[in-house]
Amino acid sequence: MKLRLHLLIALLLSISGLQAQSDTLLLSYREYLGYVKEYHPLAKQAKLVLSNAEAELLKARGGFDPKIEVDYDQKQFKGDEYYDILNATFKVPTWYGIELKAGFEENEGIFLNPERNVPENGLYNAGLSVSVAQGLLIDERRAQLRQAKFFVEQSKQDQTLLVNELLYKASEAYFDWLQAYKQVLLQREFLGNAEQRFRGVRSSALLGDVAIIDTVEANIPVQNRSLLLEQARIALNNKRLALSNYLWISNNIPMEVREDVIPEETLEVTLTQTLGVSPLNTEEFDLTNHPKLLSLQYKGEALEVDRQFKANNLxxxxxxxxxxxxxxxxxxxxxNSNDYKFGINASFPLFLRKERGALRMAKFKIQDNEFEQELAQINIANKVEALQQELTSLRQQININEDMVNSYTQMLNAEIRKFSLGESSVFLINSREQKLVEARVKQIKLEQKYYSGFAKLFQALGITEVEL
Structure with missing residues (x-):
């Protein structure tokens, strides 16, 4: 009876759980995302997208830079200066399609073309050039500059999407690491239970209170739990290394998570605060401000500028x-108007096949972008709604499974008490415990799915501003 009481106390103590180890370091979810967003190479690459767009804008603005042109030509033959021609021009393009000009011309020589004769001190000119049909309202320079401005805005949204995708994948890696860590804790806990039970049964068998064969039956869970624990440790090591892929520090130095570093175990409140997403309330998010839709909108604005330019070419x-x-x-x-130089240059293709084809293609691109916008908006709205329902369902499943865990725990405790009174067996205790383990494993997986659903909702809403 004393031995059975000893076994009962050991079993009750074993199912109370393991105490937190004092020699471990905590890597919180917020701290982890802070490192990812600040130092990960993909986050830095995302910034290059915007930098490239700004460089394109600078390039487009260069089309309106003032320009100095110098044309000098000289010919000497058998000691005679045939001609010496200098023509210097300063041009200032303007946004309205008018180009302001100022120039100086100095020509001399014995065989100089008469039309190039100028006063001895040279001839100065000041004027302008303008396109009165094609190029009056829009030309290539103005079109490129307007498109570059839209490209910068589009790149800002594309940068947001890249960072959003990075934070989503990094979050998934953290949740996988957390699940693997909990699996190790679970298998370690129940291995301890099985070992204590085996020691109690072996002591009883040595005293003749139970059959020797019961020690074999009590040792089988020890062997099984040892195997599962080793598998869980390997899985934890793999998830830890996968997590390390997202951890960098300044100067592009990669970090590796040490084995004594542990994740934050309870994340629901942290996720809501960090990601700024409530699974039950997404109405405050205006999908018209979604970075994907804004990116397509700015792309459409740039395509409209291209259409206007192509139409102007007609x-x-x-x-x-x-x-x-x-x-x-x-x-x-x-x-004054008495001394001047005037010119006109006119051209017009007879069939306009090249121009009409280009305009038609520009219109097709606009239609394609509009279809893509409509499809993206529907996909995002449906995805958000589906994730919201999925998270609600997962929360209910977790609550139900928690009740199951409590019920299996009560059943196991009752079976242990019955065993102490001689009314049960090691086989029944092992069976009860196996059901409890399965429920606990299911609980860990449900929590991982729930956290992953948070991250998917975060991704679907295109959020990058996280509370760190």
């Missing part, structure tokens, strides 16, 4: 240029 090309001339530029009144 007009005839008529370029006008007017320059007032003077040999005394220090006297502005000498630049």
């Amino acid at each position: 007009l005839p090309r008529i370029d006008l240029e007017f320059n007032a001339l003077s040999s005394t530029p220090d006297r502005t009144e000498t630049f």
Whole structure:
């Protein structure tokens, strides 16, 4: 009777759980995401997307930079200077399609073309050139600059999507690590239970209170739990290394999570605070501000600019240029309409097949983008709703499974008391305990699915602003 009482106390103590180890280090979920968002190479690559767009914008603005052009040509033959021609021009493009010009021309030589004759001190000119049909409202330079501005805004949204995807995958790695860690704790706990039970049964067998064969039956769970614990340790090591792929510090130095580092075990409140997502309340999120939809919207704006440019190309090309001339530029009144140089350049393709084809393609691209926007909006809305329902269901499943765990625990405790009174067997205790283990394993998996659902909702909403 004393031996059975000893076994009862050992079994009751064994199912109370393991105490937290004092020699471990905690890597919280918030701290982990902070490292990922700040130092991970993919987060830095996402910043390059915006930097590249800003470089494209700078390049487009270069189309409106003032320009100096110098054309110098000289010919000497058998001691004679055939000609010496200098033509320097300063041009200032403007946003309205008008190009301002100022120039200086100095020509001399014995075989100089008569039209190049200028005063001895050179000839100055000041004027402008403008396109009065094609290029009046929009031209290639203005189109490229407007598109580059939209490209910058689109790149900001694309950067958000890249960071969002990175944080989602990093979160999944953390949840997998947490699940593997809990599996190790569980198998370690029940291995301890099985070992204590085996010692109690062996002591009883040596005193003749139970049959020797009962020690074999009591040792089988020890062997099985030892095997499961070793498998759980391998899985934990693999998940720990997978988690390490997301941990970096400054100067692009990778980090490896040590074996004595443990995850944060209870995450539901932390997830709500960190990700800013409530699975039961997503109405406050306006999907029209979703980065995917905004990216497609800015893309559509850029495509519309391209369509306007292509439509403008259907007009005839008529370029006008007017320059007032003077040999005394220090006297502005000498630049007048009496001395001038005027030119007109006109062209118009007869069939416009190239221009009409380009315009048609531009319209198709706009339609394609509109279809993509509509499809993306429906997909995002449906995905958010599905994840919200899934999280609600998982929360209910976790509550139900918690009740099952409590019930199996009560059944196991009752079986242990019956065993102490001689009304049960090791086989029944092992059976009760196996049901409890299965329920606890299921609980761990349900919690992992629930946390993963949080991350998926975070991803679906396109969120990157996390509370760290």
